[in-house]
Every structure is written in structure tokens, then in C-alpha cells.
Amino acid sequence: MRKRLALLLVAAICLSVAFLVSGAVAQEPKYGGVLRWREVSDPPKLDPAMSTDTSSSRNVYLMFDMLVDNDPDGKRIVPRLAESWEASPDGKTWTFHLRKGVKFHRESMGKPTLNGGREVKAQDWKYSFERLVKVNSPRAYFIDMVKGYKDFVDGKAKEWTGIKVIDDYTLQFDLDYPFSPFLSVLAYNTFVVVPKEDAEKWGKEFNFHPVGTGAFILQRWDHDQRLVYKKNPDYWKKDSAGRQLPYLDGVEVVIIPDNTIAYEEFKKGNIDVLPAPPDEYYEEIKAKYPHLLQERPELGTYYYGFNNAKPPFKDNLKLRQAFNYAVDRQAINELVIHGRYFPAKGILPPGMPGYNPNLKGYEYDPKKAKQLLAEAGYPKGITVDLNVNNDPRHTLISEAIQAQLKQVGININIKVLDWGVHLDLCERGETQMFRMGWVADYADPDNFLYVLLHSSNHGSKGNYSFYSNPKVDELLAQARVETNWDKRMKLYQEAEQIIVNDAPWLFLFHYTTSLLAQERLKNVHLPAFGDYSTPLDVVWIAK
């Protein structure tokens, strides 16, 4: 009996060990396989200098590398092709020490590249930054504080003097003034390195023959169908155990315009990652596939701007506040969009440095709204035009807000417009009230508060509500040059509270980002910047 017991015990131990070993083996990353990622439309720009939309950015992230990167939570900057960096005490000089042994792609679109897979040097970075200006990149002005920008843009200088090659592996930027968010801005996916030989050879056609240093190489682009990538065998990055990345053999970005079909294709297993699962299937997904759904707050804000430069909102704080008290954000979020957003008290989204959980915002209070409306000079109510760009989700939200505002005596005429027309009217100030959203370009409060609410940015530069407050301007300008992190964050929090008190917007929601990934995919980590920036170089497929 004892012998039998001992045998059973040994057998149990063996089984446990086997199980543990197999478990450990199962966690060992496996090489191979192709990941199929869904996009709604063909990416317009694969040249990182020209890319401004998320669909293009998804592809740019696969092929190119910046000097620095955001960590997945968007809370700090981590090295990418720069191994380390330092700023001078006055904050006006930034020196970057480049990673050695990083190589450009040896091929693109199935053909050898001119650079032949050579190593990236500091001179390539200088060329890449100068190229942004030469090709009129819509994002070059993000770093217009780098010395010599204006002269180089105007053709008065042959080079961008503020960008200096110290040696093959050291690059330096001289700034006109200390710009604290500089490092965060460099993590934006326009500021990548490209080889001069190939960029010059192709000119504008570089868009169709992109060459970078990233984990994947573009092999084929069938417009409106798919983009086929294969792994870059010379990729610079290794995992924590020293294994060569990427694990995947390739990536296919598949264009499926219809949401229903994309969801069905995911269920059928024809696609592996479905970013931003559609609202109409959200409840089903949460019930049936909670283990495949990833969702997290995104660094973005959804708001209705008032035109603060024209009646009826100009110089009428009580009217603007009445709107803010009249909307039940929580109810709209739950009833209309399945709770996929977060009600907003202010401008900065949760997760953004400087986010203030104790910000004093506007709670739902229809009585107070009515009282403020009367005090604002509209005791019998008011009718206002609301411009909304054409999107089912925006239309639904606007109709819910319209119904809530009606209860306090505010009538809203909703005008649904095509995006181009909408943007045009907003930046010309030809609106009374408009829908707008903002997702971070870089993880710094400057990207929200300065861009969207500083008076120097009225119109196309981001301040569509034409808000102006000298005190806010002063605080935001001060925060830009402040090098002490804690002091900066305090300045931003003070500015945000003043802005919220001024109510230049109807504060509504903060975004979330989400994706569905097949169970066999491992290491898919959704970043706070949005699904399109999900790193795929560390993803592997369990067989």
C-alpha cells in the first residue's frame, strides 16, 4: 500500500514537473508566422515626413525608428535609436548619443536599396531632419524652436544650423529658447531616420519605396487591399534574453472598409488584430470575447468648442457655464457609447502628465444651468447651431446632448458636415459651436493646453474656440521654458483650472483605445497613444 502511494506520489510529481516545464516552454517566444492587422482604408502616406493620420502612422511605426520613444503608458521617454541624451543646464542644448550598429533596410518593395544596408550615422539624422523642411513636411514646424529653422525654411541658409553632427554617433540640437517638451516631441513618428541615397533617388516616390531601420520591410503594396511586410533580418533590437527581434516572419496590413465584415473576418480567424472594435458589436464582444479585448484610456479628449470670439458665447461666461451644467456626461457615455469614454472635467486626459484628478469641473445640475441661462440674458431659452463632422458616433452623441440641453431651454440645430468643410469653418471661426477631438501628438500637457488654448494658436494652429486669456497665455508660456518638472506640472494645473473656470468648451469626454487580438497572439500591448502605435516587433504567435 505504501509502495503504491509512493508510486502515485512520484507519478504526481513527474506530471507536475512535466506540466510546469511545458508551461514554461509555452511561454518561450516562438519565431515565425504572419500577423494580419485590419485597417479601414489605404494609408495615404508611407513617407514619415508626410504622414499625419493614424492609418499611415500604423505603417510608419513598422518601418521606421525615432531617436526616442514613449513608454506604453505615455508617462516617460525611453531610448530608441539614441541610447542616451543630456540637456544643458539652461535647457537650450540637447545632445544625443546614438546606438551603434543600427542598419538601414537592405531592400524595399522586393528590390535592393541604394544604401545597401549600411550603418546609421549622425549625419543621416541631420539629413533626415533637413529633409523634412525640404519636402514641406506638415510636421517640421513642431521643432521650429531648433536654431536656424526660419532661415533654412526661407532658403537663407544652406543647412539647419541648430542641428550639429558632433561625431558619427553624437548629434546635438541648439534651441532658440529652452523648450521643455522637446524630448517628447522627438518621439513623434515624423522624426525618424531615412537614408539619403534612397530618399534622394525616389524623391516624392519615396512614399512608395520607403526605407527605414524598423522591424519590418515593405515588400508589396496592393492599393486598397493590403500592405505586405517581411521581417528585417538586420533589425537592431533584441529581447531581454538577447534573442533577435522581431519574432514574426511578417505583417500584413489588410484593408477592410466595412466594420461588420471586419468583425466577421476576425471571428473567422482571417485577421489577427481588429483595432477599435465597432460600437455595434461592443456588448457582444465584451460578453463573448472579454479575453481577447484590450481597452485602456487613450491620451485624447472629446469636446464641443464654443466660438469665444463671436456672440452669443463671446463675453458671456454664464451662458458657457450653463451649457456645461446642463449635460449629463455619464448618462450619455453609458447610454449612447456603451461606456467606452470617460466623462471629462477638463482638458488633460487621465494618464497625461499633469492630469489633475482634483480639478473642479462641472457636475450635471440642470437647475443651476437654467438659473445661469437666465442670468446670462436668456430667460426664455436660446437657439444655437452646432456643427458636427459626419460620423455615426458623433451624430448619436450630438442628438443625446441636444435632448439634454432642450430640457433647460437650449435648442440646438445640428449641422452634420463633411470633415473638410467642418475643419474649414472651424478654423475660419464661422461656427457658433462645434465638435472637435484631440489625441496627443506627444505626451506633454503643452500639446493640449498650449496648442488648443493659447491665444497665439487661434484658428488652424489648434485654438478653434478662439479662446484668449492673458493669464493663461502667461502661465503656458512660462511652463514651456520651465525646466523643473514639478514646477511645470503645477503651472499647467493652474492654467487648466483657470481655463475650466472660463468654460471656453463644453467639456465632454476622454477617449479610450481598444483592440481585439486573437488568443494565439502573445505580447500584444496596447499603448496609451492609441492602437495604431502598438509595437509589433515583440509580438509572437503561439503555434
Place this chain on the structure above:
Amino acid sequence: MFSYVVRKLLYAVPVIWGVVTIVFILMAIVPGDPARLMMGQRGDPETLARIRADLGLDLPIHKQYVRFLKDLARGDLGVSYRNNEKVVDALMTRFGATLKLAFWAMILASILGILAGIISAVKQYSIFDYSAMFIAISGISAPVFWVGLLLLLIFAYTLHLIPGVGYVPGDWRYFILPVITLGVRPAALIARLTRSCMLEVMTQDYIRTARAKGLHERAVVMRHALKNALIPVVTIVGTEVADLLSGAVLTETIFAWPGVGRLAVEALVARDFPMIRGTVIFMAVIFLVANLIVDISYGFIDPRIRYD
């Protein structure tokens, strides 16, 4: 015949010029700046000005127009603002996919429509007639996106008989559902029109004479009635072909098919002027050519028609 074709082609020149001019004026009037859209949600005015200059949008509208006509005369439709693709190349690659889809959809629609129309007319008020016409009315009424989704849900995602959506040249399984989806409406139209034309022709004196001669009913229907009944049907087939070739946007969207329709819609949203002008010229040419082929085909169906 030859001079007729040449004359028709020459007529096409002012028509295309008119279409192009109207589109050009419309694009100049509608709000929405392509350079601004290229910049994304925000942009500084200096960069915007440089992009506008680069695209030639800073020129006065009449100079832009003259420049465009000069390029057009050289056969150059320009380059897409949106992605730098040459407009001609973009149209040619997308047209291949659209052509395959439209061709097979029209073959299917013509065969089914004409057969159903003939049988319905010959067996008027029979069960077949009622059933065929009920299906035809449903085919005309059912929205394309609904038919497409339904077919996909049944055959691809429930019964798993079809692998899925996408454009895979050479794999017929990917063609079946989009062809049926696109062919349903023209098939229904053709069936109804064939039936009514056949019914009208079948009451004519020469049909009675043919029958009185003792001809077999099949010969009466196929040789005498059908030929005369087909003229309006051919007209409809021609315009439907042109319609399908100029872009079946919904079918292309549902089945992720890289066609001309999707190209045109994306160009409109992005205010991609060269691509919009290119697709409109392309569609105008398709309609003109289709109508010309229809006109020529009349002569083969009815020898009394002359091209003077």
C-alpha cells in the same frame, strides 16, 4: 458606320470638356482645402502656404484651369494630392478589378434576366411568371449593401463555403458573392423589361402571321419576337454596364474590392482634386463608349437601323 463612329467620338470631346469644366468649378467652390486636409487637424499657416504653392493651389483659379487643360491635352491627369500616386496609374489598377466584377455581374444579369423575362412572357400569369416577377421586384428593391452582407453572413461566415472577403485574382471563390450582389439589381431590371417588351411584341401582327405560317412556337419566340424585344433591353444593358464600370461603391466596400468606386469616394473625402477630375473624366468616357457600343449594336439587332 465608320464615319458614324468617328462623328460620335468627336461629339465626345465637348462633352468631356464640359464635364471637366463643371467639376473644376465645383471643386473651386466647395469649402475644404486639400492642402489643409493634408496637414491633419492642425497646421501652421507658413507650412500650409508652402504646401499650397507646391500643389499649385496658390495660383488664380483661371491659371490653374489653363494649366490643367494643358496637362490634359498631353494625356497627363496629374498626381494625387493624397498619396502622390499618378492618377492614370491609380485608375488603371483599380479599373482591372472593377472591370472583372462588372463584366461577370452583367453576364450573370443578362443571362438570368433575359431567360426569366422570356419565360415569364411566354407563360404569362403562370406560377413561374408570378415567382420570377416577385423575385425581380425584390431584387430591385433590396439595397445592395443588405444583399451583400446577407450573402456573406450565410455563405462565408455561417456555412463557411466561401473563404471571406478580398480581391484574389485567379481564385473564383472570391468572385462569386460580389458578382451575385452586383448582378441582382440589373438582372431584375432586365427580367422585367424583357417580359414587358416580349408581351408587347407577341401581340404584333407579324407574330400572328408567323404562327399562321405554322412555325414552331420556339422559332416564333426566339427568331421573330425576341430580336425586336431586345432593343430596349440592350439600351438598359449598356447603361447598366456603364453604371457598374464607373464604380460599384457599396459592393466594393463590403467585399473589400479595390475598385474605381472606392477610389472616387476616398478622393472626394480628401479633396484630392486631380484624382476627382481623373475619375470623373474616366466615368464620362465609360458612359460615352458604352452608349456608342449600344448605338452600334442596334444595327446588328435590327437591320432597318442605319447610321447616316
